[in-house]
Amino acid sequence: MSATSLMIHFTLNGEPVSAGIEPHHTILDVLRQQFSLYGARESCGQGLCGCCTVIVNGESVSGCLFLAAMADGGEVSTIEALDANGELDPVQQAFIECGAFQCGFCTSGFILMSRQLLERNPDPTEAEIRHFLSGNLCRCAAYPEIIEAVKLAAQMRRSTAELVK
Ligand code: FES
Ligand code: FES
Structure with a gap:
């Protein structure tokens, strides 16, 4: 050193x-x-x-x-x-289900930012999703699928929250 x-x-x-x-x-x-x-x-x-x-x-x-x-x-x-306990996070799961990536180079950043958004706002509008993720760029232009994945992840998280009430 x-x-x-x-x-x-x-x-x-x-x-x-x-x-x-x-x-x-x-x-x-x-x-x-x-x-x-x-x-x-x-x-x-x-x-x-x-x-x-x-x-x-x-x-x-x-x-x-x-x-x-x-x-x-x-x-x-x-x-x-995120999957330290052996289960994918809902945001990861939603990205897979929606095919929200192509090369995957940008994906970890999008997933972490999407989780930050959903922690703050469990039911974001599409405009709010687009705004929050505006600092993340995807050269493969998987944006439509990414937006759908965040909406799906929000639904999944809200459903889980309902179940544990
Ligand atoms: S590599 Fe850090 S913001 Fe692009
Ligand atoms: S999936 Fe290739 S840069 Fe986003």
Whole structure:
């Protein structure tokens, strides 16, 4: 480790972890290079496409811009945490049922952002879905299927919520 290296400690998908980093490393670098978590991907590298989305302290961030040092002491979660109990998240299930991807490069970002939306707004309108996901780009233009998947996921989550009442 060089003289400028830092050691950070954070919770990653529910587990306490540590990482040795350089000040310029992004959380995306650290997740992919040190923890072999490849679900978040770099596409634009400029905060414009959402392919690198991860959740830090409950908020979505662009992993390509978010400095790893800023995650010190925090909670980071990635797409890999969603099926940790062996079951797909309703948003994942809905994306599969609606065929809401082609190459899949953008998909983890869309799924994490869709979950953020549904946490805040369990029954979004199509306009609200489009607005919330406007920072995520899909080069395969799977947008119609993505919108349908978010609507389906919202229904699935509301049905589950009714059942547990
Ligand atoms: S790769 Fe981070 S926003 Fe595009
Ligand atoms: S499915 Fe290919 S970029 Fe979105």
